[in-house]
Amino acid sequence: MNTESTWIQELETPSEAFFTAFAERVAAPDGQRDLLREALKTLIPRIDWEAYQPHVPHGLLGLRAVLRLQPLLGEHSFLRALAIQLHMAATEGRRAAPAAAQVLAAKGSGSWRNLEGFIQSRRPGLAYAEAQGFELPGPEDFQRLGRLTELDMANVGHKAVVCDHFADLHERLERPKATGRRLFGLAAWLAGTPEDTFWARRAAKRLVGSEASVPWTDASLGADALEGQVRDLCDLGLVALLDRFAERLKAGQGAGDTLAALVLAAAEKQLDARRDLEGKTAWTFAYLATLARTRPADPRVWCQAAALVNLFPTDEPEDRVQPGLVPAVAPEALLEAILDSEAALAMGQAQSLMRGGKAEAVLATLAEAATRNDPTFNHAHQLIAVAAAADLAPHLPTMASEAMLVALAKSLANSQGSGDLGRLADRALDARGAS
DSSP states (O other): OOOOHHHHHHHSSSOOOOOHHHHHHHHTTTTTHHHHHHHHHHTTTBBBBHHHTTOOOOOOHHHHHHHGGGGSSHHHHHHHHHHHHHHHHHOBBOHHHHHHHHHHHHOOOHHHHHHHHHHTOOOHHHHHHHHTTTOOOOHHHHHHHHHHHTTTTTTTTTHHHHHHHHHHHHTTTTHHHHHHHHHHHHHHHHHHHHOOHHHHHHHHHHTTTOOOOOOOOOOOOOOHHHHHHHHHHHHHOHHHHHHHHHHHHHHOOOOOHHHHHHHHHHHHHHHHHHHGGHHHHHHHHHHHHHHHHOOOOHHHHHHHHHHHHHHOOOOGHHHHOOOOOOOOOOHHHHHHHHHTTTTHHHHHHHHHHHHHHOOOHHHHHHHHHTTSOOOOHHTHHHHHHHHHHHHGGGGGOOHHHHHHHHHHHHHTTTTTTOHHHHHHHHHHHHHTTTT
């Protein structure tokens, strides 16, 4: 068999030869692009998405994160991350063969009217089939689908994030037709699953009679003004929080200041996260990054984001882990602290680097640390969170970027797991010379 056939066989039935097949396939001309297209076409119909509901497995979702982090990683680290993320996707639960065959054969007419009807009537299987009738879904199709899901916070906002990430993944793979239909179909399928509009409805009650929209403006508030909003987001109950948050939006607060306050509060929540909640809490950054990328003007969407940040527990300040005091350090020391699970030390080193003007080095180090952990262990939350930080950073004032990256340094240090699969991938790549 050639490298393509061998790779597809490993996707269908993963074995000990998975990483060898990956190394061979990625070394071919256009290998990275083609192996990803082949993986998506092969796995989307076969993964048992229904069995995971109301949750969403992160194997394929994490692929966009890996590609987003590519500019921050060395070639070998990037390929390791890509290999183990694909292995995660290939080992997720499968549909029975007859059900997979039925999905493969499904194809509707490609009508937006039908697709919207199937989503609104909660018939995800028909939504997937209808999406297969689109000849070549484009960015405008993913965006339209995203708008249909923007007030649906089922599974803490996964629908909006999936639409955004799959649209970006489609672009990065140069808009392939068949793979694009599978990505669009999966996003449509998820959009058609049961909805949760509780927070949107609570927000709408506070916006009755208002024509408020949230303009995309740069952050301009000072530290004291933002701190007052952070205290509301972290300390108030949901009812009082939505009252105050909606009033600020009705008064004209723009997206830049709103996003800065949300990220600062999310960073504080991350510092308070227990070890078993590190990944789930970090998901907040993924949702906020989708807002930064899609720039919604609807204040209900921003109220949902506030409710999501508020959802996670807050500790007393005196119980919160604090950055260790360290002199000026090199990025290598930050990486070592994270991999040694030294949370306070990692926070101090990240903070020192940030204040030394080395934000890009901190991001790159966090990305490298995320590639050293098997994503199956942490549901790819580490890679997704660091990619979200890379998306958010250009939109944030310095103080918010620092808080976010210091919190993520703590999170990565506090959630170290197995790196066995990464080492297997390394050996396969070294043997092939693919890096």
